[in-house]
Amino acid sequence: MDCAYFDAGRCRSCTLMGVPHPQQLELKQGRTAQLLGAVPGLRWDEPFAGAEAGFRNRAKMVVGGTWRKPTLGILDAEGHGVDLRRCGVIDPAITDILPAIATFIRVARLHPYDVPTRRGELKHVLVTANPRGELMLRFVVRSQDGVDAIRADLPGLLQRLPQVLVVTANLLPQHIAALEGAQEVHLSGPATLDMPVGGLHLRLRPQGFFQTNTEVAAALYAQAAEWINEAAPASVWDLYCGVGGFALSAAAPGRQVLGVEISAEAVEGARAAASQAMLDGVRFRSGDATAFAQGSSADEQPELIVVNPPRRGLGERLASWLNECAASTVVYSSCNAESLAKDLERMPGWRPVRARVMDMFPQTDHFEVITLLRRA
Numbered sequence: 001m002d003c004a005y006f007d008a009g010r011c012r013s014c015t016l017m018g019v020p021h022p023q024q025l026e027l028k029q030g031r032t033a034q035l036l037g038a039v040p041g042l043r044w045d046e047p048f049a050g051a052e053a054g055f056r057n058r059a060k061m062v063v064g065g066t067w068r069k070p071t072l073g074i075l076d077a078e079g080h081g082v083d084l085r086r087c088g089v090i091d092p093a094i095t096d097i098l099p100a101i102a103t104f105i106r107v108a109r110l111h112p113y114d115v116p117t118r119r120g121e122l123k124h125v126l127v128t129a130n131p132r133g134e135l136m137l138r139f140v141v142r143s144q145d146g147v148d149a150i151r152a153d154l155p156g157l158l159q160r161l162p163q164v165l166v167v168t169a170n171l172l173p174q175h176i177a178a179l180e181g182a183q184e185v186h187l188s189g190p191a192t193l194d195m196p197v198g199g200l201h202l203r204l205r206p207q208g209f210f211q212t213n214t215e216v217a218a219a220l221y222a223q224a225a226e227w228i229n230e231a232a233p234a235s236v237w238d239l240y241c242g243v244g245g246f247a248l249s250a251a252a253p254g255r256q257v258l259g260v261e262i263s264a265e266a267v268e269g270a271r272a273a274a275s276q277a278m279l280d281g282v283r284f285r286s287g288d289a290t291a292f293a294q295g296s297s298a299d300e301q302p303e304l305i306v307v308n309p310p311r312r313g314l315g316e317r318l319a320s321w322l323n324e325c326a327a328s329t330v331v332y333s334s335c336n337a338e339s340l341a342k343d344l345e346r347m348p349g350w351r352p353v354r355a356r357v358m359d360m361f362p363q364t365d366h367f368e369v370i371t372l373l374r375r376a
């Protein structure tokens with residue numbers, strides 16, 4: 001795909017922009033194979049590629065410029081706004097509403113936060129889209145004044161954009177380079193955005209993590225479900241479960257599934273999805289995955305464990321615990337092949353038998369890779 005912003009040097013986020021998509025997949029596959037090394041008996045499945053444009057279900061737009069002429073995009077090296085509102089990797093359901101958001105900023109006189117002078121109110125606009133084009137809209141502001149200004153003019157915006165179902169404000173008063181703060185103020189609509197993914201109905205709360213690319217997430221969960229059903233375990237843990245995509249995909253009659261996740265917000269969403277789907281065998285708890293695993297006895301440990309950690313990977317303690325645990329199968333889904341390779345080195349008792357690159361982040365050198373591990 002082509003990108004005018006990339007060509008003009010305004011944005012360099014998509015590091016593989018201009019490289020044909022099949023070649024990007026080859027690069028990602030080659031890099032993973034190189035990192036995992038020559039593993040006897042490892043079968044590679046064909047990489048999964050979804051749409052190469054318009055795939056991002058979430059936009060994180062930094063607000064710059066002035067309230068009369070706001071920019072929605074990123075900041076340049078000097079901290080000034082660069083407008084990227086027609087970014088081609090973002091779902092068009094999101095980019096379509098950005099002009100109306102810019103108008104709203106003018107109407108509500110929301111002063112964009114200016115990093116060099118540390119003045120202003122509105123820092124970011126965060127938008128999430130589901131496959132039906134329904135949206136969750138979040139404004140990251142510095143103070144209650146910002147929240148009040150948004151609340152006052154919100155009815156007009158919602159009349160214009162009925163597809164915006166959930167609206168919140170997030171408070172980030174500090175002068176720090178963070179995307180959002182801890183406090184979320186609900187402004188309109190239900191508490192969650194419904195996220196149909198394949199056959200699942202996940203429920204996203206404003207602060208919970210969700211996979212960036214809904215089409216690829218559906219394929220990822222389907223791949224995991226296929227391997228889990230082949231192994232046919234009676235019990236499954238989904239560590240780092242987020243809003244429950246793997247856990248809910250693993251559900252089967254007579255099977256006990258438990259998801260563990262640090263974010264209480266995400267766990268609430270996961271529980272709501274399990275209850276809506278009437279999946280009594282799927283439960284969730286919030287807490288640290290490593291502490292939970294280390295606190296379990298061999299009797300409590302399941303037959304199969306799914307792990308899907310953040311970029312940093314499992315780390316020494318959880319990898320060593322997995323090496324010794326009672327499970328007979330592990331499904332490890334990773335967004336960082338380097339930390340995956342490092343974790344596998346720490347788990348010599350396991351051997352990858354299947355692996356598949358899932359192109360979650362086209363146009364960049366990032367990707368997801370899912371592996372099936374059996375006892376060595």
Ligand SMILES: C[S@@+](CC[C@H](N)C(=O)[O-])C[C@H]1O[C@@H](n2cnc3c(N)ncnc32)[C@H](O)[C@@H]1O
Pocket residue numbers: 209210211239240241242243244245246260261262263266287288289290308309310311335
């Ligand atoms: C890559 S995401 C995976 C989410 C989920 N599996 C999915 O498909 O949406 C990693 C998740 O790990 C959670 N997390 C981070 N640190 C954790 C920890 N120490 N213990 C448990 N969960 C943690 C994050 O909140 C995030 O939801």
